[in-house]
Amino acid sequence: MSYAYLFKYIIIGDTGKHILLFFTVTYTKSGFLEIIKNARVGKSCLLLQFTDKRFQRVHDLTIGVEFGSRMVTINNQQVKLQIWDTAGQESFRSITRSYYRGAAGALLVYDVSRRETFENLNAWLEDCRRHANEYVTITLVGNKADGAAAQRQVSEEEGLRFARENGLLFVETSAMTSANVDGAFIETARVICNKIEEGYLDPTNETNGVKIGYMPGGRHHHHHDQSREGESRSGSVTIEEMEKERAAGTYGSVGKCC
Ligand SMILES: Nc1nc2c(ncn2[C@@H]2O[C@H](COP(=O)(O)OP(=O)(O)O)[C@@H](O)[C@H]2O)c(=O)[nH]1
Numbered sequence: 545m546s547y548a549y550l551f552k553y554i555i556i557g558d559t560g561k562h563i564l565l566f567f568t569v570t571y572t573k574s575g576f577l578e579i580i581k582n583a584r585v586g587k588s589c590l591l592l593q594f595t596d597k598r599f600q601r602v603h604d605l606t607i608g609v610e611f612g613s614r615m616v617t618i619n620n621q622q623v624k625l626q627i628w629d630t631a632g633q634e635s636f637r638s639i640t641r642s643y644y645r646g647a648a649g650a651l652l653v654y655d656v657s658r659r660e661t662f663e664n665l666n667a668w669l670e671d672c673r674r675h676a677n678e679y680v681t682i683t684l685v686g687n688k689a690d691g692a693a694a695q696r697q698v699s700e701e702e703g704l705r706f707a708r709e710n711g712l713l714f715v716e717t718s719a720m721t722s723a724n725v726d727g728a729f730i731e732t733a734r735v736i737c738n739k740i741e742e743g744y745l746d747p748t749n750e751t752n753g754v755k756i757g758y759m760p761g762g763r764h765h766h767h768h769d770q771s772r773e774g775e776s777r778s779g780s781v782t783i784e785e786m787e788k789e790r791a792a793g794t795y796g797s798v799g800k801c802c
C-alpha cells in the first residue's frame with residue numbers, strides 16, 4: 545500500500561529495573577513475579593492495541609511485541625507508522641540506545657498507578673534527548689488510566705505539568721480499554737507532519753526517522769524556509785487541546801500537511 549510518508553517511532557519507559565537479572569532466580573517464588581509485572585508500564589500493550597486492536601493481559605516478558613506498523617490518515621494523506629518496542633531490553637541500555645537513532649517520534653510511557661515510573665521519567669527523557677535526533681517529537685503517555693481513583697498515584701495535572709515543563713505532548717491512555725491509544729500515536733504523527741510542512745524537519749534526511757513514500761500520480765512539495773527554523777508545534781500542547789483547536793479550525797496547516 546502506498547503512503548506519503550513513513551515515520552519511525554520508539555516506545556520507551558519503565559519495565560522495572562534489573563528484571564532480567566532477577567527473573568530466573570525468582571521465577572518460581574510467588575508474589576515476586578507480580579511485582580515485576582506491576583513495574584511494567586504497558587508499552588507492549590499499547591503497541592498491540594494500536595496495531596491489532598486487542599488487549600493481552602499477560603505478555604511474555606522477553607518475547608513481547610518488538611515491532612509493529614500501521615497506516616494512518618493525516619489530512620487525507622496516508623502515513624505509515626513503523627513502531628519499535630523496546631521489549632524488555634531496557635536492562636541492556638546500550639541496546640536500547642540503538643532504538644533512539646533514527647526515530648521521528650517517541651512515546652515516553654509511565655503508569656499513572658505507579659508513581660515510581662513517573663519519577664523515572666527524567667532519566668528516560670535525558671537518555672532520549674542525548675541519543676535521539678534533535679527533531680524527535682516526544683509524547684508523554686500516562687498509561688493505565690482506567691483503574692479506580694484510589695489506585696491512581698499520579699494525577700493528570702502532574703503529568704501535564706511535566707509535559708509542559710519539558711516541551712512534550714501529553715495524553716493519558718488505557719491500553720486495556722483502548723482509550724486515547726490511537727490519539728497518542730496519531731497526534732504525534734500530526735505534529736511530525738506539521739514540522740515537515742513548516743520546513744523545520746527535513747523529510748529527505750532519513751536519520752530524522754522519516755522516509756518519503758511513493759504516491760502514484762502524487763507529488764510532494766517541501767518548503768525549506770530557513771527563517772522558520774527552530775519553530776516546533778510540540779511544545780506545551782496537549783493532545784486534547786490540539787483536537788479542540790483543530791475542531792475550531794484554528795490549528796495551522798490543516799489540509800495541507802504532508
Ligand atoms: N489496567 C491496565 N493494565 C495494563 C494496561 N496496559 C498494560 N497493562 C498491564 O500491564 C502489564 C505490563 O504490560 P506490558 O505491555 O507488557 O508492559 P511493558 O513492559 O511496558 O511492555 C500487562 O500484564 C498488562 O496486563 C492498561 O492500560 N490498563
Ligand SMILES: [Mg+2]
Nearest residue numbers: 588608631632
Ligand atoms: Mg514490553
